[in-house]
Every structure is written in structure tokens, then in C-alpha cells.
Amino acid sequence: MDLRVPLWQPRLARGNGEGRTVAVSDALEEEFREFVAARSAALLRTAYLLAGDWATAEDLLQTALTKTYLAWKRLGGIEAVEPYARRVLVNTATSWWRRRWHGERPTDVLPEQPARDRVQEQLDRDALWRHVQQLPARQRAVLVLRFYEDLSEAQTAALLNISAGTVKSQSSRALATLRRRLAAEQAAERAAEQAAGVPAPSARPNGPATGPRNPRPAAPSAPAGPPAQRPAATGRGPAAVPGTPRVRPDLPTPAPVVAVPPAPVPAIPASRVDA
Incomplete structure (x- = not known):
């Protein structure tokens, strides 16, 4: 919607029923046109706040400006025309508010809001x-x-x-x-x-929610059974450690290895060295 285009156009007032038209003074009409072009956008925003939708606001502003223009023509101009027009606009909106139908009406706020992606x-x-x-x-x-x-x-x-x-x-x-x-x-x-089940804002964590950590798996327990029995002591030495290979008693014990010293190297005579 282009707010620069005036929503109001002056109408020619009719006479006493004979269909004669009364021409409005060119100077007064031009002055009122300038007022409408300069302040209609601000008055339209006020009408929107009073009505709640742009279509009704345009109708209210059109009616208010028409009433103001008729008073302007009748009085030969109004010194404080904007306060007068705003008062007429408020009175027109109040009358509309009292007789309006409380049913379906256009609105800028949808009943179902989208995701909370706007600022609070x-x-x-x-x-x-x-x-x-x-x-x-x-x-x-x-x-x-x-x-x-x-x-x-x-x-x-x-x-x-x-x-x-x-x-x-x-x-x-x-x-x-x-x-x-x-x-x-x-x-x-x-x-x-x-x-x-949504937590309150003060109870919500600051960071991303994480699930419970998985505990480390416990070591497998030994199967239940009778307690292990210690081997009986014998005179052959300490008992064998479980899990080590056993030495067969029927094999002969190897003979001990005796180290043989090397033979001495004979000394070389000095005469051989001098020669």
C-alpha cells in the first residue's frame, strides 16, 4: 500500500435537493489537499492502532477526512486542522467499535504462532x-x-x-x-x-543435553564352584605352579658341561723378532 497517495478525494457538496453543485473555493481546496498529502500517512497509522486492521483503518480515515473537509468548507478553513481531524478520527473509531460485529475479522496476529524463532x-x-x-x-x-x-x-x-x-x-x-x-x-x-514436562528456564542446562554415560563393563566373575585345593607337600621340592609344564621323572638328567680352558700360546723367541 502506497501511503504517499492520499486516500481521500474531495467531493462536491450538493445543494438543497435540486441537483445543483456548489463549487468549493480553489484556495481552500488546494490547502486541504496539501494537508491530506502531508499527514494522511500518520493519521492512517493512528487509525490502524484504533481499528486493528488496515482495511478498517482506511475506511475510518476516509470517513474522518470527509467530515473534516465538510467542516473545513463550512467554516472557511480550520486553524488547527490536524488536531481537529484526529479528534474526528477517534470519535469515528469509537462509534465503529461500539457497533462492530464480534465475529471473524482480519488480524495481523495468527492464532497459531510458528516456532519460537523471534526475539522475546x-x-x-x-x-x-x-x-x-x-x-x-x-x-x-x-x-x-x-x-x-x-x-x-x-x-x-x-x-x-x-x-x-x-x-x-x-x-x-x-x-x-x-x-x-x-x-x-x-x-x-x-x-x-x-x-x-518442559523444565523451567532457570532449571534448563546451559549446554547441550547429554545422555547418561555408559558404565565400564565389569570384569567377568569366576564361575561358582568348590574352592581350589592346594597340592599336598612332597619331598621333591616346591609344588608346581599351576599352568607350567611338568617335567617327566623318567627322562635322564643331562650331564653338567665342564668348561675346558684354552691351551697357552707359546712365546716367540727374541731372535726371531730381531731377524
Whole structure:
């Protein structure tokens, strides 16, 4: 949607039923066109916050600008035209809110959210916006003018044609309702997570979850049986160690090896060496 294109076009006012048209002053019409081209985008955003969807916001803005133009033509111009148009827009939205059908309607927030791949701040903003849409029309208008349009209590009271005390009370009640509903929604989400077995954020580990480590296999135990008996002592020496080959007693014992010293080398006579 191109917000640079004005959504409003002036219409020629009809006369007293005879079909005669009354031409609007060119200067006043051009001045109002400039106002619409400059501020229609901002007024459309305000209408969206009041209505909740862009299609209804465009209809509300079209109606509000038409009413403002008729007053502009009747009064020969309005000095503070933007506050006047915003007040007409809020009144138009309030009237629409009271008679609207509480059934299916377009919305920017789907009932089934995708995976939690957004930042928590965006999720909180979506939840807050859903609860703002459920507020009464007067409380919703006060919140939009006070905290979105950043108007003072006196300016908000003048636009809504109520007292400053009413602005304070409506704002306080709306904020208290939002806090209570958001707290209840968060408590319900925590209860659902606990019922599903999902640990609380404080109890969840920081690192990736790991399974239990496999214990080392225990050494195989010896089969059950009677206790081993020690061999009887004999006079032939120490008992044989189990697992070593036994020496057969019928084989002859080899004779001991005697080392023979080498024969001495005869000395060479000195005469042989001198020769």
C-alpha cells in the first residue's frame, strides 16, 4: 500500500435537493489537499492502532477526512486542522467499535504462532497488542493518544472531550487490565510447560543435553564352584605352579658341561723378532 497517495478525494457538496453543485473555493481546496498529502500517512497509522486492521483503518480515515473537509468548507478553513481531524478520527473509531460485529475479522496476529524463532521482545509486543485490542473503546483511545501519539493528559482530554481526571482513570484502568491479563497468560504458559514436562528456564542446562554415560563393563566373575585345593607337600621340592609344564621323572638328567680352558700360546723367541 502506497501511503504517499492520499486516500481521500474531495467531493462536491450538493445543494438543497435540486441537483445543483456548489463549487468549493480553489484556495481552500488546494490547502486541504496539501494537508491530506502531508499527514494522511500518520493519521492512517493512528487509525490502524484504533481499528486493528488496515482495511478498517482506511475506511475510518476516509470517513474522518470527509467530515473534516465538510467542516473545513463550512467554516472557511480550520486553524488547527490536524488536531481537529484526529479528534474526528477517534470519535469515528469509537462509534465503529461500539457497533462492530464480534465475529471473524482480519488480524495481523495468527492464532497459531510458528516456532519460537523471534526475539522475546517481539513476542511480548505481539502479546501486548492482542490484549490492547480487547480493551474498551475509550480506554484504547486513551492509550493510543497518550503513549503512541505522545499527547499530554490535557491534549488527550480535549480531543476526547472528557476531563483530565477521566483520562487519568481510564489510563490507569487500562494499564492495570493489561498487567493482569499478561501475568495470567504467562502463568498459564508456565503451567502448560510444566504439565508437558518442559523444565523451567532457570532449571534448563546451559549446554547441550547429554545422555547418561555408559558404565565400564565389569570384569567377568569366576564361575561358582568348590574352592581350589592346594597340592599336598612332597619331598621333591616346591609344588608346581599351576599352568607350567611338568617335567617327566623318567627322562635322564643331562650331564653338567665342564668348561675346558684354552691351551697357552707359546712365546716367540727374541731372535726371531730381531731377524
